[in-house]
Amino acid sequence: MTMKRLAYRRWTDRIARAMAALAAVFGVVVLGAILLTVVYRGASALGIDFFTLATAAPRERGGMANALLGTFYLVVLATLLGVPLGMLCGTYLAEFGREGPLAVAVRFACEILMGTPSILIGVLIYTLLVVPVGGFSGYAGAVALAVIMIPVVARTTDEMLRLVPHELRESALALGAPHWKVTLGVVFTAARSGLVTGALLALARTSGETAPLLFTALNSTAWPRDLTEPTANLTVTIYNRAMSPFDDWQQMAWGASLVITSAVLGLTVAARWALGRHCR
Amino acid sequence: MSIMQSQKVSDDVDATAVAPTSKIRARGLSFWYGGHQALFANDLDIAEHRVTAIIGPSGCGKSTHLRVYNRIFELYPHQRAEGEVQIDGTNVLGPTTDVLDLRRRVGMIFQKPTPFPMSVFDNVAYGLRLEKRMRRSALQERVELALRRAALWDEVKDKLRTAGASLSGGQQQRLCIARAIAVEPEVLLMDEPCSAIDPVGTAKIEQLIGELRERFTIALVTHNMQQALRVSDYTAFFFEGHIVEFGETQQLFERPAEPQTADYVSGRFG
Numbered sequence: 001m002t003m004k005r006l007a008y009r010r011w012t013d014r015i016a017r018a019m020a021a022l023a024a025v026f027g028v029v030v031l032g033a034i035l036l037t038v039v040y041r042g043a044s045a046l047g048i049d050f051f052t053l054a055t056a057a058p059r060e061r062g063g064m065a066n067a068l069l070g071t072f073y074l075v076v077l078a079t080l081l082g083v084p085l086g087m088l089c090g091t092y093l094a095e096f097g098r099e100g101p102l103a104v105a106v107r108f109a110c111e112i113l114m115g116t117p118s119i120l121i122g123v124l125i126y127t128l129l130v131v132p133v134g135g136f137s138g139y140a141g142a143v144a145l146a147v148i149m150i151p152v153v154a155r156t157t158d159e160m161l162r163l164v165p166h167e168l169r170e171s172a173l174a175l176g177a178p179h180w181k182v183t184l185g186v187v188f189t190a191a192r193s194g195l196v197t198g199a200l201l202a203l204a205r206t207s208g209e210t211a212p213l214l215f216t217a218l219n220s221t222a223w224p225r226d227l228t229e230p231t232a233n234l235t236v237t238i239y240n241r242a243m244s245p246f247d248d249w250q251q252m253a254w255g256a257s258l259v260i261t262s263a264v265l266g267l268t269v270a271a272r273w274a275l276g277r278h279c280r
Numbered sequence: 281m282s283i284m285q286s287q288k289v290s291d292d293v294d295a296t297a298v299a300p301t302s303k304i305r306a307r308g309l310s311f312w313y314g315g316h317q318a319l320f321a322n323d324l325d326i327a328e329h330r331v332t333a334i335i336g337p338s339g340c341g342k343s344t345h346l347r348v349y350n351r352i353f354e355l356y357p358h359q360r361a362e363g364e365v366q367i368d369g370t371n372v373l374g375p376t377t378d379v380l381d382l383r384r385r386v387g388m389i390f391q392k393p394t395p396f397p398m399s400v401f402d403n404v405a406y407g408l409r410l411e412k413r414m415r416r417s418a419l420q421e422r423v424e425l426a427l428r429r430a431a432l433w434d435e436v437k438d439k440l441r442t443a444g445a446s447l448s449g450g451q452q453q454r455l456c457i458a459r460a461i462a463v464e465p466e467v468l469l470m471d472e473p474c475s476a477i478d479p480v481g482t483a484k485i486e487q488l489i490g491e492l493r494e495r496f497t498i499a500l501v502t503h504n505m506q507q508a509l510r511v512s513d514y515t516a517f518f519f520e521g522h523i524v525e526f527g528e529t530q531q532l533f534e535r536p537a538e539p540q541t542a543d544y545v546s547g548r549f550g
Contacts, residue, residue, distance in 0.1 A: 190397045
């Protein structure tokens with residue numbers, strides 16, 4: 001009887017372990033398949049032309065350089081807007097609001113915003129910045145990306161600052177330093193790699209966004225010269241070309257996918273690395 | 281009642297010596313963590329240029345009492361103090377007190393060493409840089425002086441640029457002491473400064489406390505009775521938020537007036 005029970009337990013343990021391992025392998029296989037497919041189909045599209053020429057009509061010689069540059073502008077501008085705002089918000093949550101009612105509400109709002117479909121953010125910015133101005137613009141695109149960044153940066157900043165031991169704050173305050181100086185000079189320094197990680201993760205997340213740009217920056221075949229105009233960008237270009245019936249356009253979409261996937265992967269790995277250093 | 285008794289006895293013993301003046305006077309000091317009362321009408325005098333030890337079992341309110349003196353507890357919204365803490369006759373719990381100035385005058389050393397994430401030099405210079413812009417050479421002088429007074433200079437003079445956190449635990453604690461005394465406070469509050477430090481480091485810090493009492497008024501929370509006996513001039517015994525007995529250290533340890541004190545200092549509980 002006892003032997004039977006033991007055997008039963010041993011088998012349920014084995015089955016549970018096998019299912020967990022299977023699920024883990026499934027996740028890795030899917031990621032691996034995506035990466036392999038993107039590399040396999042996209043690598044051949046990458047050449048000098050891809051990185052130097054602007055997008056062109058089907059069957060004509062062209063590249064992705066204007067979209068690359070446009071995405072770069074949009075992401076940089078979004079980062080300049082979103083990261084400082086997000087960090088300020090996170091600083092408020094961790095240092096000043098803490099468990100107060102406003103902080104609890106803001107934290108909750110951040111969680112909701114992080115789970116909001118990004119297309120809704122695109123539509124929101126469309127009604128706020130595109131309709132009143134009367135046209136799509138790179139600025140609207142950057143603002144949409146920044147809005148997606150803010151809650152991510154705010155929550156990671158909040159978490160990272162809360163990891164800083166209370167004793168450190170108290171020691172600095174006990175020297176007669178005002179709270180804001182303690183926050184900037186001591187708490188931020190102690191949490192710096194965590195803060196960098198948060199910013200990088202937010203950057204990685206937003207640089208691959210398409211939906212919020214569809215309603216804001218739109219896309220363009222021209223070089224991005226003026227961000228008050230519709231602005232070329234990689235993700236919407238991928239969207240357009242992958243849907244097109246032209247082989248060479250689809251080929252370019254694969255190439256662009258490879259570039260953006262590598263960039264996001266690179267940023268994420270960099271963020272992990274920075275966080276690893278932080279926790280050591 | 282007990283306070284009166286011990287003080288009376290100590291007056292007799294110390295009749296010829298000049299009685300030190302009280303730097304800090306706590307009067308009717310009570311404290312709450314939310315709805316939980318942790319201190320009950322504490323009266324305590326911290327003598328100028330002396331070491332006053334606060335002893336008692338864990339959770340008796342020693343640290344809580346100390347943390348009122350520089351109002352560091354105010355960082356936490358649900359903590360509340362009532363009563364008076366007079367420093368040089370002024371109630372620092374009053375609404376007109378400049379908290380930043382109070383904390384500059386009343387330095388604090390914590391249980392765990394808390395080097396800031398910066399170099400040894402910048403750690404000590406942190407408080408100095410808060411005050412006013414200082415010439416580089418003047419700053420260097422003040423940092424060196426503080427490190428010398430903290431008996432750390434010889435060990436770190438060649439690594440002022442290395443991270444404060446790279447020092448040993450005992451050295452880190454002396455670095456924190458250097459950082460606190462660099463701004464020339466009048467009072468040093470020490471909250472179990474040796475509890476995370478090995479015996480050798482502890483011995484150094486205890487010796488240092490003996491030297492620092494020349495310049496500063498020191499209030500020392502400790503769970504180590506031998507330490508209180510070794511370094512302090514006066515001792516207060518706390519129990520469950522009340523000050524059971526207060527008097528000269530020798531007196532309190534050798535001839536305690538209260539049975540509770542006698543039980544505690546003889547190791548029968550706590």
